[in-house]
Amino acid sequence: MTQVRRSKQLPFAAAAFAVVVAMVLVILAPAGDLAASPEGSPGARGVGDLYFPELGNGGYAVEHYRLDLTWGADERYLSGVTTIRAVTTQNLSRFNLDLVGMEVEAVTVDRRPAAFERAGRELVITPDQVIEQGQRFVTEVTYHGHPTPIRMGTDLFALGWQTRGREAYVVSEPGGAATFFPVNDHPSDKATFTVRVTAPNDQTVAANGRLARREEVGEGATAWTYEVRDPMASYLLQVAIGDYELVDGGTVEGVVLRHAFHRRWATEGRVATETTAAMIRFLAGVFGPYPFEAYGVLVVDDDLGFALETQTLTVMGRELVVQGRGADITLLHELAHQWFGNSVSVAGWNDIWLNEGFATYAEWIYQERSGGPTAAALAQQAAAEEGLNIPPGDPGRDELFAPSVYLRGGRTLQALRETVGDGAFFEILRTWVSERAGANGSTADFIALAEAISGQRLGDLFQSWLYNPTSP
Ligand code: ARG
Ligand code: ZN
Numbered sequence: 001m002t003q004v005r006r007s008k009q010l011p012f013a014a015a016a017f018a019v020v021v022a023m024v025l026v027i028l029a030p031a032g033d034l035a036a037s038p039e040g041s042p043g044a045r046g047v048g049d050l051y052f053p054e055l056g057n058g059g060y061a062v063e064h065y066r067l068d069l070t071w072g073a074d075e076r077y078l079s080g081v082t083t084i085r086a087v088t089t090q091n092l093s094r095f096n097l098d099l100v101g102m103e104v105e106a107v108t109v110d111r112r113p114a115a116f117e118r119a120g121r122e123l124v125i126t127p128d129q130v131i132e133q134g135q136r137f138v139t140e141v142t143y144h145g146h147p148t149p150i151r152m153g154t155d156l157f158a159l160g161w162q163t164r165g166r167e168a169y170v171v172s173e174p175g176g177a178a179t180f181f182p183v184n185d186h187p188s189d190k191a192t193f194t195v196r197v198t199a200p201n202d203q204t205v206a207a208n209g210r211l212a213r214r215e216e217v218g219e220g221a222t223a224w225t226y227e228v229r230d231p232m233a234s235y236l237l238q239v240a241i242g243d244y245e246l247v248d249g250g251t252v253e254g255v256v257l258r259h260a261f262h263r264r265w266a267t268e269g270r271v272a273t274e275t276t277a278a279m280i281r282f283l284a285g286v287f288g289p290y291p292f293e294a295y296g297v298l299v300v301d302d303d304l305g306f307a308l309e310t311q312t313l314t315v316m317g318r319e320l321v322v323q324g325r326g327a328d329i330t331l332l333h334e335l336a337h338q339w340f341g342n343s344v345s346v347a348g349w350n351d352i353w354l355n356e357g358f359a360t361y362a363e364w365i366y367q368e369r370s371g372g373p374t375a376a377a378l379a380q381q382a383a384a385e386e387g388l389n390i391p392p393g394d395p396g397r398d399e400l401f402a403p404s405v406y407l408r409g410g411r412t413l414q415a416l417r418e419t420v421g422d423g424a425f426f427e428i429l430r431t432w433v434s435e436r437a438g439a440n441g442s443t444a445d446f447i448a449l450a451e452a453i454s455g456q457r458l459g460d461l462f463q464s465w466l467y468n469p470t471s472p
Contacts, residue, residue, distance in 0.1 A: 037129055037130050037132075038091045038130055038132055038133075039091060039093075039130070040090075040091040040092050040093030040094075040130030040131070041090065041091065041092075041093055042059070042092075042093055042094040042095070043057055043058045043059020043060060043090065043092055043094065043095035043096060044057060044058030044059065045057060045058075045096050045122055046058070047184075047186045047188055047189070048348075049186060049188075049348050049349055049350075050348055050349070050350045051348070051349045051350055051396065051397035051400070052152070052174060052175055052186075052349055052397060054098075054120070054121055054122075054175075055098065055174070055175050055185050055186045055349075056098065056184050056185055056186025056188065056189060057095060057096040057097065057098065057122075057184050058089070058090075059088060059089060059090050059092045059095045060086040060087060060088050060089055060092060060095055060137075060184070061086060061087055061089060061184075061189055062084055062085070062086045062184050062189050062191040063085045063086060063087060063136075063191055063192070064084070064085045064191055064192045064193070064194070065082060065083070065084055065181070065183070065191055065192075065193045065194070066082070066083040066084075066193075066194040066196070067080060067082050067181050067193070067194070067195045067196065067197075067239075068080060068081045068082070068083075068196045068198075069180075069181075069195075069196070069197045069198070069239070070197075070198040070199075070221075071168065071197060071198065071199045071200075071203070071241050073166035073167075073199065073200050073203060073241070074166060076146060076163045076166070076168075077144070077145070077146060078102075078144065078145065078146070078147050078161070078180060079143070079144035080102075080141075080142070080143055080144065080180070080181060081140060081141070081142050081143075082140070082141050082143075082181045082182050082183075083138060083139070083140045084097070084138065084139045084140075084141075084182070084183075084184075085136065085137075085138050086136070086137060086138075086139070086184075087134065087135065087136050087137075088131050088132065088133050088134060088135050088137065089133065089134075090133050091130055091131070091132055091133050092127075092130065092131045092133075093126070093127075093130050094124065094125065094126045094127075095124075095125055096122045096123060096124050096125070097122075097123045097125065097139070097141070097182035097183060097184060098121050098122065098123070098175075098177075098178035098182070098183055098184065098185040099118075099121065099122075099123040099141075099143070099178050099181070099182040099183070100121045100148070100150050100160070100178045100179045101145055101146075101147065101148045101179060102143045102144065102145035102147065102179075102180070103143060103144055103145045104116060104118065104123065104141060104142070104143045104182075105142045105143060105144065106140075106141075106142045107123075107125055107139065107140070107141050107142075108139070108140045109125065109127035109128070109131070109137060109138070109139050110127070110137055110138055111138070111140075112127070112128050113128070114126060114127045114128065114139075121178055123141070123182050125139065141182045143182070146163075147160060147161035147163070147179045147180045148160075148161075148179060149161065149162060149176060149179055150175070150176060150179055152174065152175050152176075152397075153397045153398045153399075153400055155400075155401070157171065157305065157306075158176075159171060159172050159173070159174075159175065159176025159179070160172055160176030160177065160178070160179025160180060161176075161179045161180040161239075162302070164242075164300075164301070164302055166203070166242070167203075167240075167241060167242030167243070167300075167301070168239070168240070168241045168242070169238070169239070169240040169241075169242070169298070169300045169302075169315060170237060170238050170239050170240070170310070170315075171304070171308050171315065172234070172235040172236075172237065173235045173236075173308060174187075174235055174349055174400065175235070176235070177234040177235055177237055178234075180239075183234045184234070185234050185235070186233075186234070187233035187234070187235065187345040187346050187347075187349075187440065188345075188347055188348070188440055189234075190231035190232055190233050190345060190438070190439070190440070191231060191232065191234075192228055192229055192230070192231060192232070193208070193209070193226075193227075193228040193232060193237065194225065194226070194227055194228070195207045195208070195209075195225070195226045195228070195237070195239060196223055196224070196225040196226075197223070197224050197226075197239060197241065198217060198221050198222070198223040198224075199221065199222065199224070199241050200220055200221055200222075201216070201220050201221060201222050202243075203241050203242055203243065204224075204241075204242065204243065204244040204245075204246060204260070205224035205226075205239070205240070205241050205244075206238070206239075206240040206244055206246065206260035206298055206313065207224070207226035207228075207237075207238055207239050207240070207313070208226065208228045208232065208236070208237060208238050208310060208311050208312050208313050209226050209227050209228035209229065209230075209293070209294065209311075209312060210226065210227055210229075210256070210293065210294055211224065211225070211226055211246075212225045212226065212227045213225040228311070228312075229293065230291070230292050230293070230311075230343075230438060231438045231439070232311045232342070233311075233342070233345045236309070236310050236311040236342055237310065237311075238298060238310035238311070238313050238315060240260060240298050240300065240315070242262060242300075242301070243262060243263045243264075243301075244260045244261065244262055244263065244298075245260070245261050245262075245263050245266045246258065246259070246260055247259040247260070247261060247266070247269070247270070247296075249273070249276065249277070249296065250277070252276075252277040252280050252281060253280065253281060253284060253289070253290065255280060255290050255292070255293065255294060255295055256293060256294040256295075257276060257277060257280075257294070257295055257296055258294060258296045259273055259296040259297050259298070259299075260296065260297075260298045260299070260313070261297075261298075261299045262299050262300055262301040262318070264301050264318070265299045265301065265318050265321050265322075266299075268299070268318075268321045268322055268324060269297065269299040269321055271324045271325065272297070272299075272316075272320075272321050272323070272324055272325065272327045272331065273296075273297050273331070274325070275325070275328060275331075276295065276296075276297070276331070276335070279331065279332050279335050279366075280295060280335065282366065282369070283332075283335060283336060283339065283362065283366075286362075286365060286426070286429075287336075287339045287340075287362075287429055287430060287433050288339075288430045288433050288434055290338065290339075291338060291339055291342070291343035291433070291437055291438075292311065292312045292338060292342075292343070293312070294312045294313075295312055295313075295314075295335070295338065296312070296313050296314075297313070297314050297315075297316055297331065298310070298313050298314065298315045298316070299316055299317075299318065299321045300315060300316075300317060300318070301318055302317055302318060303317050303318060303319045304316065304317025304318075304319070304320070305317065305319070307320060307330050307331070307333075307334050308334070309334040309335075309337030309338065309341060309342060309359075311338070311342045312338070314331070314334040314335070314337075316330070316331070316334075329363050329366075329367075332362065332363055332366050333359045333360065333362065333363050334359070336358065336359040336362030336363070337355060337359050339358075339433050340354065340355055340358035340359055340362070340433070341354070341355035341358075341359065343433065343436075343437050343438060344432060344433055344436040344437065344439065344440070344441050345439070345440045345441075346440065346441075346442075347440045347441060347442035347445070348442065349397070349400060350393075350394055350395075350443075351441075351442050351443050352392075352395065352400050352401075352405055353392040353393055353395075353405050353409035353412070353443070353466065354441065354442075354443060354446060356392075356401070356405045356406045356409055357392055357405065357406065357408075357409020357410050357412055357413060358409070358410075358413065358429075359406075360406045360407065360409060360410035361375065361409075361410045361413040361414070363378075363410075364378040364379065364410060364414070375414055375417070376414060376418075378410075379410060379411045379414035382407040382408075382410060382411055383411065383471075385403055385407055386403070387402060387403050387404050388403070388404045388407060388408045388471040389404070389469055389470055389471055390402045390404040390405070390408075391404070391408075391466060391467045391468060391469060392404050392405045392408045392409040392412065392465075392466055393443055393462070393465075393466025393467045394466070394467060404471070408465065408471055411465065411471075412462070412465040412466055413425075415461060415465055415472070416428075416450060416458070416461065419454075419456065419458070419461055420450070420453075420454035420456060420458075424453050424454040427453050428449060428450050428453045428454070431449060431453060432446060432449055435449075443462075443466065447459070447462050450462075
């Protein structure tokens, strides 16, 4: 699906000139050429992300991914067939998917064999004929291997498919999804997903969305099929395979609650997630309805060191779940990401404060409205932290998750609230979420919305809070 993104307007004179040139070319073209298949050109090898030029690809927009994965638990071996339905955005002679490691066996485009090459994280695919602009096409990639997490930026945590003994789970933000399936790996190209995983009968599979089917497929294996019906950014895909207990948490405001707790941490998982329904009710009251059909928490038997808001199924480590209700604020933060980050996704990774600053501010509102310190007081406390001279509106690829992105990002929203007043402030947040549900937004889009709703010029405020090297 395509992102909401601002395109630069051609000046009128240039546009008029282009129209005249195009008309002359049409007149000059020999009639015979018009019927022949069009000239195509290769899709770009990235979407133009300012921090990660290697992420994603141009020339098409994905509508749906179907992953059919088979987990060889004893060998820690993954084999897969990924089927991608996409629409071209140009006459396309060649296009890329992102894939790191893994052995590709075969690629087809519209069921016909297609040539392919590997170049770093690019899987370069040449169909046997040009695909015309605006046309829907289906690519199928068959592959296998031992998925290996990758390092990006200065993060110590290697991203993507995590193998632990016979078990596996996924932590990808920002670019690790390509470690286990071929993908247009950038949040600007969101799509729906079907995830089918075949695993040994003694293991349980959890993934985003809803479990649609579970079939015994013979040879001691069971296939689990999950459907993700709302558009999702690739970094939010979760696949967990292991000794999990699937726990039904009832429903809240029409949202199905279901969790996946590693059997070793099932008791702790129950305690830590006791407040999930109340938190959903709370955040829905502040930001508008919860944006997806389901929610829950995946507790893995590993020390993760952080939690990640994988869509509808936040992943948390055992080091966090042992804190019981002490994990409340972290879980509130990950839940807030379902609105800010997951339903409304960044246009580029330089917009990361739209995720982390907003989820941090949600923590402050939660504390303010549940008898704790006010958001203003919490913002003031945050001002004492180190490292706030990294500008949250442009932290750079190596500081994507720097404390400043969270804390100075949150303080930016406090400053906005104090400038426009509570009425306009909460209207801005609710409108942001409702207008861009299932899509994307950039920092410039957010500033424009804040100015439109408040009727104030806010350029200086955002400049000093988001971009100036020195924190206000
Ligand atoms: N979005 C995650 C959060 O809620 C970020 C986790 C940090 N990720 C990382 N690769 N260090 O805070
Ligand atoms: Zn976060």
